[in-house]
Amino acid sequence: MQSLRTVLHCDLDCFYAQVERERLGLPKDAAVAVVQWGSTLAVSYPAREYGIKRGSHVDEIRRLAGDKVKIVSVETISASNVLPSRHLASSPASPVVEGRPYSDAENILRTTSSSTQPNVEQKPPSGNSVNTTTTAETHTGVPPIQGNKSAEKVTLARYRGASARVFAAIARAVHGMGATIERASIDEAFIDISMEVTRRTQKPLAYASLPPDTYVVGGKIDTSIITDSRLAHGAMIASAIRKRVLEECSFTMSAGISVNKLLSKFASASNKPNKQTIVPLCSVSNLLRNVPLAKLRGLGGKLGKDVETFGVTTAGEATSLTMKQLIDGLGNPKAADFVYKSVRGIDETEVKARDLPKSLLAAKSFDPEKRLGVVEHTWVPVLAEELVDRLEEDSQINHRDANTLTVTFRVIGQGTNDWVTVSRSTSMPRGSGETRKCSIMKAGMLILHTVLVKEKQFKFPISMIGLTACNFIERATGKDQISSFFESRKGDNSTGVGEHENAFIGNGKVDHKRRLQEKADRDLALRLHRVENSHVISRKFAFPAPAKPRGVAKRKSNNNNNNSLKGVSRVDTFFTRRS
Ligand code: TTP
Ligand code: CA
Ligand code: CA
Numbered sequence: 001m002q003s004l005r006t007v008l009h010c011d012l013d014c015f016y017a018q019v020e021r022e023r024l025g026l027p028k029d030a031a032v033a034v035v036q037w038g039s040t041l042a043v044s045y046p047a048r049e050y051g052i053k054r055g056s057h058v059d060e061i062r063r064l065a066g067d068k069v070k071i072v073s074v075e076t077i078s079a080s081n082v083l084p085s086r087h088l089a090s091s092p093a094s095p096v097v098e099g100r101p102y103s104d105a106e107n108i109l110r111t112t113s114s115s116t117q118p119n120v121e122q123k124p125p126s127g128n129s130v131n132t133t134t135t136a137e138t139h140t141g142v143p144p145i146q147g148n149k150s151a152e153k154v155t156l157a158r159y160r161g162a163s164a165r166v167f168a169a170i171a172r173a174v175h176g177m178g179a180t181i182e183r184a185s186i187d188e189a190f191i192d193i194s195m196e197v198t199r200r201t202q203k204p205l206a207y208a209s210l211p212p213d214t215y216v217v218g219g220k221i222d223t224s225i226i227t228d229s230r231l232a233h234g235a236m237i238a239s240a241i242r243k244r245v246l247e248e249c250s251f252t253m254s255a256g257i258s259v260n261k262l263l264s265k266f267a268s269a270s271n272k273p274n275k276q277t278i279v280p281l282c283s284v285s286n287l288l289r290n291v292p293l294a295k296l297r298g299l300g301g302k303l304g305k306d307v308e309t310f311g312v313t314t315a316g317e318a319t320s321l322t323m324k325q326l327i328d329g330l331g332n333p334k335a336a337d338f339v340y341k342s343v344r345g346i347d348e349t350e351v352k353a354r355d356l357p358k359s360l361l362a363a364k365s366f367d368p369e370k371r372l373g374v375v376e377h378t379w380v381p382v383l384a385e386e387l388v389d390r391l392e393e394d395s396q397i398n399h400r401d402a403n404t405l406t407v408t409f410r411v412i413g414q415g416t417n418d419w420v421t422v423s424r425s426t427s428m429p430r431g432s433g434e435t436r437k438c439s440i441m442k443a444g445m446l447i448l449h450t451v452l453v454k455e456k457q458f459k460f461p462i463s464m465i466g467l468t469a470c471n472f473i474e475r476a477t478g479k480d481q482i483s484s485f486f487e488s489r490k491g492d493n494s495t496g497v498g499e500h501e502n503a504f505i506g507n508g509k510v511d512h513k514r515r516l517q518e519k520a521d522r523d524l525a526l527r528l529h530r531v532e533n534s535h536v537i538s539r540k541f542a543f544p545a546p547a548k549p550r551g552v553a554k555r556k557s558n559n560n561n562n563n564s565l566k567g568v569s570r571v572d573t574f575f576t577r578r579s
């Protein structure tokens with residue numbers, strides 16, 4: 001029965017903008033717009049007051065807000081330190097093309113040494129030094145540094161990192177509640193807290209004790225009614241989670257509290273930023289009455305269009321359709337059932353902790369390039385570096401290693417003259433840092449060279465290259481690592497046993513049941529962290545499904561540095577020969 005479930009939807013406010021605001025040490029109320037190739041991805045709420053929206057071009061931001069909005073570009077990485085083209089703005093029409101070209105080095109120098117440049121990024125980029133370019137700001141005569149899509153690639157590492165911190169804080173906030181957390185995107189999660197709410201409803205909760213930033217769709221709730229009382233308890237938990245995220249990560253988050261995913265997601269978006277909204281069952285029909293069909297989950301595409309052929313455009317109107325009409329019209333009883341329920345706010349979908357990503361990808365599309373050397377020297381090192389970073393992050397969180405490296409590229413097929421996507425796999429080089437990066441580069445170059453130059457199965461130009469790590473195997477992990485990961489707090493990099501676990505071990509009073517519960521919670525937290533990468537990969541780099549890899553190295557559990565397909569020695573020979 002859906003009224004006995006309590007489902008939260010948590011969504012960070014203007015996520016990328018908050019990450020940049022925090023990174024640059026700007027005040028909480030700073031007007032910030034985060035742009036990628038000149039177009040806005042995220043807008044802080046104060047900046048929204050100028051009329052700036054997602055998709056606004058930098059020119060428009062300047063026109064609307066002058067220098068009152070801080071423009072920050074997403075981080076990009078390039079193969080060379082300074083590529084002349086990177087100083088051009090993304091659009092030829094943009095006046096910033098006329099801006100004085102200057103180098104990254106100059107920019108960093110300027111930004112770190114000049115206190116008279118209030119709108120210039122204050123902190124140098126974190127992470128990789130030489131190849132990582134932080135592209136910042138700006139306005140009034142200073143060109144946005146990020147510029148040339150074909151010479152740089154965007155990296156979302158900053159936002160992934162911030163997201164991981166947030167999810168860790170959420171996991172800690174619901175620790176011990178038997179909650180299920182489903183990561184829905186880089187900045188949002190569904191949390192099923194039904195079990196904890198059931199436990200809490202033994203105690204009455206007065207409406208007046210709800211946090212002041214709690215809104216109720218349709219006015220008030222009556223906490224003497226069990227369904228409303230559950231939502232009130234849910235609101236207390238939501239508030240605690242948001243508080244924790246704010247304290248540990250300095251990010252504000254909005255939340256929706258209701259009985260299912262559909263309604264809680266609606267709720268979280270209805271009072272932003274930094275607020276939470278309850279949708280009680282009695283207000284569902286009012287809430288959905290004027291909602292366009294396309295706004296409902298699952299009805300944004302063809303199915304929604306099919307329902308519109310009945311002559312209805314809103315959820316409210318669609319409730320006039322009978323199940324029989326829907327089955328006859330849609331020709332699919334399952335789809336009919338889904339529509340019938342959705343327009344009434346009924347969603348039986350479970351909140352599910354998702355599985356680990358099966359692969360990690362670093363990829364780049366670029367203008368067709370005829371010279372293999374340019375691709376090898378420009379993109380392979382950048383992608384290898386990104387992949388190593390992600391592998392190391394993944395290894396730390398998920399205690400596993402990839403066994404296979406797949407190199408995918410887009411070229412012209414011999415004879416057909418069509419673009420084709422080709423994949424070749426080899427054993428994943430082991431090691432860490434620079435050494436591993438070099439080995440991955442060598443393996444990638446060997447594959448490209450073998451397929452494109454030696455075998456001549458495909459023709460230049462080449463327009464995309466991707467390095468994928470897959471075929472993961474779990475490393476044996478000690479309990480300490482899990483505990484310390486779970487318990488570690490912001491800024492606490494210690495690898496020792498967390499405070500909770502210490503108490504647990506120290507007093508020896510915790511019973512078996514609690515021990516199991518804690519383990520379940522830790523596993524939950526880990527599972528949650530493990531899905532951290534999957535969303536971003538598939539969303540940000542629309543990467544064609546690789547053709548069935550040929551020559552995939554056999555999985556070996558005791559694989560150390562076993563580059564069995566072509567062999568490290570062959571890779572080394574190749575590299576030595578070329579260099
Ligand atoms: P959203 O949650 O959709 O938006 P938001 O967090 O910026 O703002 P809101 O307060 O309204 O929730 O997206 C989260 C981040 O994902 C966003 O900050 C930037 C990124 N993003 C894109 O890069 N492209 C997109 O098309 C969307 C929708 C988001
Ligand atoms: Ca958001
Ligand atoms: Ca979101």
